[in-house]
Amino acid sequence: MKPFFITLADEIQYNMKTHYFTPTLALFLGLLMFASCEYDFVEPAPLPPLPEPGDTTSFALEVAPIFETDACISCHNGGIEFDLTAENAYSSIASRNLAVPFKPEESAIYTYPHPQTGEHSAKYKSNAHVNTIFTWIMQGALDN
Ligand code: HEC
Numbered sequence: 695m696k697p698f699f700i701t702l703a704d705e706i707q708y709n710m711k712t713h714y715f716t717p718t719l720a721l722f723l724g725l726l727m728f729a730s731c732e733y734d735f736v737e738p739a740p741l742p743p744l745p746e747p748g749d750t751t752s753f754a755l756e757v758a759p760i761f762e763t764d765a766c767i768s769c770h771n772g773g774i775e776f777d778l779t780a781e782n783a784y785s786s787i788a789s790r791n792l793a794v795p796f797k798p799e800e801s802a803i804y805t806y807p808h809p810q811t812g813e814h815s816a817k818y819k820s821n822a823h824v825n826t827i828f829t830w831i832m833q834g835a836l837d838n
Contacts, residue, residue, distance in 0.1 A: 757826060787803055
């Protein structure tokens with residue numbers, strides 16, 4: 695006779711002996727399957743870390759070189775559209791309001807070529823690059 699209250703280990707033994715799934719064990723297995731499905735979702739784009747206080751991202755040393763390494767300047771060189779070459783990048787971005795201080799979500803220079811969510815035909819080539827742009831905007835989009 696099966697006792698009224700048995701532990702899970704006892705129950706597995708009981709099931710093995712009888713080749714019969716008790717409702718409690720069936721429920722436990724069901725829950726396990728359900729729990730393993732819970733992780734089956736699409737990962738959102740990773741959010742960049744917020745800048746540390748006192749840590750400053752330099753436009754000239756860190757941001758502008760990205761426009762060169764990511765080949766933005768093959769088009770944005772003053773010929774097509776605006777100029778992202780090192781000497782003119784800041785004034786072009788400022789005059790077109792492409793970087794809104796402290797608001798990366800409203801800054802086309804961050805959102806439009808974003809590698810995951812951007813709609814530009816050309817994109818930043820790494821998350822590290824777009825994270826640098828994000829940090830620079832969060833620090834006030836300075837000409838530094
Ligand atoms: C193949 C040429 C080409 C390349 C490479 C390119 N762009 Fe562009 N970009 C354009 C053109 C053309 C437009 C305007 C039409 C449009 O919106 O797509 C534009 C528009 C933009 C805009 C929107 C400007 C506005 O007024 O809203 C931003 C920001 C931008 N580019 C940034 C970049 C960055 C950053 C890179 C490098 C990761 C890049 N682009 C690479 C051709 C290019």
